[in-house]
Amino acid sequence: MRIISMMSLLALMSGPVAAASWQIGDNDGYGAGICDNCQHSFNGFTANYDGRSAAEMVATDGTQYTDTYSTAQPGFSPHGSETVATFSFTGLGNSWAVGHLEIDMADFQASTFGSVITTFNGITQNFAYNDGFPNTLIHFYTLTGSVIDSINATGELVITIDRNNSTDFYGFDYLKLSDIAAPVPEPETYAMLLVGLGLLGFASRRRMQKTVA
Ligand SMILES: [Ca+2]
Ligand SMILES: [Ca+2]
Ligand SMILES: [Ca+2]
Structure with a gap:
């Protein structure tokens, strides 16, 4: 043993292992210096706290939903009334065999406030996290064969996280996609x-x- x-x-x-990776968000602690995999208080920040850097502000013009709290709450979203957060990885090529995604997120309370609906290239993923307030956690996904096939077909990975009438508040720091099987x-x-x-x-x-x- x-x-x-x-x-x-x-x-x-x-x-x-030699690998390529693509990242959305800059792992600066939700724009507020909050550590990974720990408890936080958001230190009195209100629900519409916006911790985006200037670069993230620019990136938010389309596909960036990181560093706001909450990301998909109507009125608090970086896109106003939007309740679906969309993250798009593009230029991925068509030679994927395996892959994984890591997501740094905060305050998911699925059992208290209801689950969000999450898809990778339209393929539904299990995203019923109940990490609890006030926890931040980095979650890892091994991409399924169907998701790998869809990346090879389109050269993209489009992730949608639909608030689905949940009343939960939550946030994202970064999403990192890699073309290796498991995180190092x-x-x-x-x-x-x-x-x-x-x-x-x-x-x-x-x-x-x-x-x-
Ligand atoms: Ca982080
Ligand atoms: Ca929450
Ligand atoms: Ca960030």
Whole structure:
């Protein structure tokens, strides 16, 4: 067990895979310096808080819905009354075999306020997140075969996130699309993995002790 774990760790660490990636949004903490995967207060910001940089303001003229809170709430959306956030990745070519998407988002409360409806190139995705207020989380998607096929057919990935009458407020920091199968873990992920492996070892030792006793 331990040998297998070490081998998988080594496999993970054996260097980055050459990959192309495309990003919408600039990972500046929702424009408000809010950390990834943590709790936040938005520090008294109101629901129509707009933390976009000048570059993001320009990008918002079409496909950018990052750094506002809330992104798809009528009247608070960067596009006024819009309730569907659309993110468009273009120029993707037609030689995709695998891919994944990571989305940095905040305050999803699907079980409290209702789910949003999300599609990738028109193909419905499971997006019933209940991360809760006041949590930010980076979510990962492995693109399905149908989505890969649609990228190869159109050279684009168009993501729509429809508020669907949910009364939830939420925000996005960035979306990053990559043409590799799985994310390359960050150093913190290795640390968490090691802690996890340690806990597993501790648990199995305890089980063995119990069995002996
Ligand atoms: Ca971020
Ligand atoms: Ca919320
Ligand atoms: Ca941002």
